[in-house]
Amino acid sequence: MAFGFVSGGLLFLCAVTCALLDFVNTLQQSSKLPQVPIVVECKTQSLFISVDIPSLGSEPRFEAVDATGAYPITESYGPQCGYTYSVQSLLSRAVLRASYFSCHTDNQNDEVFTFMFRVFIMDQSGKESFFNVSKTCSVPPFSPREVTCEENYMEVSVRTDLPCPTAGSIKEDFSAAYGVAQSSAIETWQVMLQQEGQQSAVMSTEDAATLGYFIMVTPGRLVFRTSFGQPYASVKMVNNVAVEVIQATVFFRQNWMVVMVDLVAACSLDEGSFDGYRLHWRTPAVMTPLVVGPSELRSEYIGMGVDGEVVDEQAATDRGYSVTVSDETVDSSIPYAAEGGIRKSFVMDNVYNELYMVQLTYQQTFVDQHGVVTKHNVVRQMATPPIPRPPFSVNQTTLEERVFQVYLGNIPFDVELVSVELNGQEISVLTAAQMGYSITRVSEGNNTFAYIIRVPFEDQFVVKQYISEGYFEYSLEIKWTLNIMPQMEAYYHYSSVSTFIIDALPPVFDSMCADNGISFMKDHQQYDYLWDIAIGSYTLNPQLASERGYILTNDSTTLILDVPLFTIGYIYEDITLQQFYGTFELLTKNAKTLEIEQTSSKRCLFQTTELLVCSTDGVMTVVSDITKAVPSADPARTTLLDTSCRPQETDEARVLFSFGLNTCGTRFQVDQQYVTYENEIIFHELYSTDTRPVITRDAAYRVTVRCIYPVRGIESLFVDRKFSADTPGIGQIKDPVKVPPQMLKPMQPQKQTAMKPSSQSAAARKPADYARVGQWTPPLDEYAQWSLGPNGGF
Ligand SMILES: *[C@@H]1O[C@H](CO)[C@@H](O)[C@H](O)[C@H]1NC(C)=O
Ligand SMILES: *[C@@H]1O[C@H](CO)[C@@H](O)[C@H](O)[C@H]1NC(C)=O
C-alpha cells in the first residue's frame, strides 16, 4: 500500500472531528442515568450497548448525537456510519455496536473516543421518551492497518501518520473551516473503486458516499467503510471459503503531488454452522485478498473470544473454544452452551427447545515482509437452530410387583415437573408425594434428568377392565406437566401404559370317582363371579341340583358337587354285565358371553348291577335281573319281541340286551312332543315234551323297556334310518306282571348305597329312569296306543 500526505483538505476534515471534543464532554455531563437495564462497555473494536426490552414494550431506537445534531440509526445509515443494531428477541434485548470510527463519535488522537446516543423507548401507551447515553473509551493504539468485518459492514482503516492539529488552534476558525472543507477540499478528493475484471470507477468522495462507500479521515487514519454486497465488491473463493472483497484507492491531487492510499477490505462470508455439538466459523488462514501490490502476508497471531473481546489461551481452553488450522483454513469453534454465549430454553409447539447464541470475536494479525501489521477483526453472531428436547417415556412396569413404573427421560436441567394427571385426575407433585405416590428425579448425565413415577395397579386412579378368559386390562394415562424454570413456561407430555394380567382363571375342579357316582370339588376364588358352572346348557344352582338329585355342598371355602350315577348328565359306555364307564362333564362358561372356557370331565368305571341306557345314536342297552320276578328263570332263555334277538350276555340272574331302536321288533309311538320306543324282555317257559325242550309263544314273564326322546331333538328319524338324538333318551322299565305300569322314581342319590337296587318292592327294585341328559320332561301318560313299526320296530 502506498501512502503519503499533504495538508489541506485532509487537515480540515481532521480538524472537524477533533474540534467536537469539548462540546461532547458537555453533553456527557448532562445525560441522566437510564431507567431501563442497560449495559455500556468499551470493547476492543467497538462500543457495546445492550438495552433490555421491557416485556410489553417495543424495541428501542437509537440516535447518534454529535455537535451537528442527532442522527437516527437506521438499517441503511448504520452500515455507512459504523453502527450495528440488532434485536435479540429471545433474550428481550436490543444491542448496538458502534465502531470507534463511527460517524458521530468524537475522536481524540485515535486513542480516546466519546460516544453520545439517545435511546428512545416507547411505553405501553405509545408515548415515546428518551434518555441520553454517553461513554468515553480509551483504547490501545491501532495497528497500521485494521480490517473489521462487522455483521453489516466491512471497515478498513489505515494509519496515515498525518499530524492532527491541536484543537485549540482550530477552534476559532471552526465554522469557517468547516465550510471550506465542504466546498473545496472534499471536492478535490477522488475515490477509485476497482473490481477484478471490470473497469475501475473514479468518483468524488461525495458521490461515493451516495453510493454507500464511506470515506473519512481521523487524526491519524483514513477510514473506508461499506456494507456487504455493494456493486464494486466481489466474492472470491479463498481456500474453499467465500470471501467478499472490496478495493478502493483514495487519491488527492494538489498541485504537484498526488497522494494515493489503497484500502482493501476482505471478509469471510461464512455464516457459521452447527454440527450438533459445536458452532463453527471458517476463514482463510491467510486472507490473501488483503495483499496489496508485490507484498506478502503471513499470519502471526490468531485469537478468539466472544462479545468483542478475545480471551486468553487458558480461558479459551477452559471454555472449550478451539481454533484449528487445516488446509489453509482456520476453523474457530465454540461448544454448545459454553461460557460466553447464551443458552436459551423456550417452549415451541408444546416442545421444549433450546438454542445457543454466541457472538464470536475473531482476531488475526498478518505481517508483511516489511513488518507492517494488519489486524483482522471479525464479529460474527452465531446461533444454533432451535434444538428440540422432547421427553420420552419408557414403560418400566414389572408385572410381579403389580406396579406401573414409567420413566420420563430427556428432561433438561432447567425443567421441573409440577404436576401429573393420572387418568384425568390432576395431582401436584407435592400432593402426589403426600398421597404416597413415588416420583423421583434421577440424573441421566449430560445435564439432563428423568422422572420416574410408580403407581400400583390397584391404585384408585388406575382403570381396570375385564377383557376375557381371566384377563384384566389395567391402564394408566399420565399427563406430565413440566415447567421451564424460572420463567415457568409449561409444556406437557403424555404417557400411556397398560397391561394385561391373568387375574382370574376359570376354576379347575378336582374330581373323584366314587362307588355310586362322581364327585367334583373346587375352592372358591376371588373372581368366581366371572363364570357359570353348567351341565350341558343348564347352569348349576341349588334348584337344578335338587331337581336332578345332585348333592351340592357350598360352604364358605369350597364347592362340592356329588353326582350320583344315573342322574341326568351321564354318558355310559362299554357296558358289560360286570362293568361300564360313566362320564360326567361340568362346563365353565364365561358368565357374560356364555362361551365355554373350560370343561371338567370325569370318566369312571362302575360295577354293573341293573341299568337301562338310551344312547344318542339310538341304541338301547338294558341290564336286568330277571330272577327277581321269577327266581327260577333262566336268563339264557330270554329274548326281545323279536325272538331272534337274544341277550348279548347273561349270568345266573341277569341279562344284557343291547339293540338298535329300529331292530328287534321295537315299537314306537310319536306324539306332539315325544318319540317313545318300546320293547320287551320275554322269558320263555321251557316245556318238556319228549326229551326236547320247547319254547312256547306264551311268555311267562315280560319286562317292558322304553326309550323316550323329545321329538325336536331327533334328526332324520324316518328319512335315512339313521338315528341321532341331541341327548340320550330317557329309559323306563316296568314289570307288568307284578306291578301296574308307572313311572319309576328317580334313584334317590345316597352315597355308597344309592347304586344298589333295593329289594323291598318290585317298583323300587327296578332300575328306573336310568339315563337322562337334557332338560325335558318325560311323558307321564302311560302306555297309550302302540303301533308296531315296520320291520318290527320301524
Ligand atoms: C439529553 O441531552 C440533551 C442535549 O443533547 C439535553 O437537552 C437533554 O435534556 C438530555 N436529556 C436527558 C434525559 O438527559
Ligand atoms: C453426553 O454427551 C457426550 C457428547 O457431548 C456423548 O458422547 C455422551 O454419549 C452423552 N452421554 C449421555 C448419557 O447422553
Ligand SMILES: *[C@@H]1O[C@H](CO)[C@@H](O)[C@H](O)[C@H]1NC(C)=O
Ligand atoms: C408395559 O410393560 C408391561 C410389563 O413388561 C407389559 O406387560 C405391558 O404390555 C407394557 N405396556 C405397554 C402399554 O407398553
Ligand SMILES: *[C@@H]1O[C@H](CO)[C@@H](O)[C@H](O)[C@H]1NC(C)=O
Ligand atoms: C356358592 O356360594 C357362593 C357364595 O358363597 C355363591 O356365590 C355361588 O354362586 C354358590 N355356587 C353355586 C353353584 O351355588
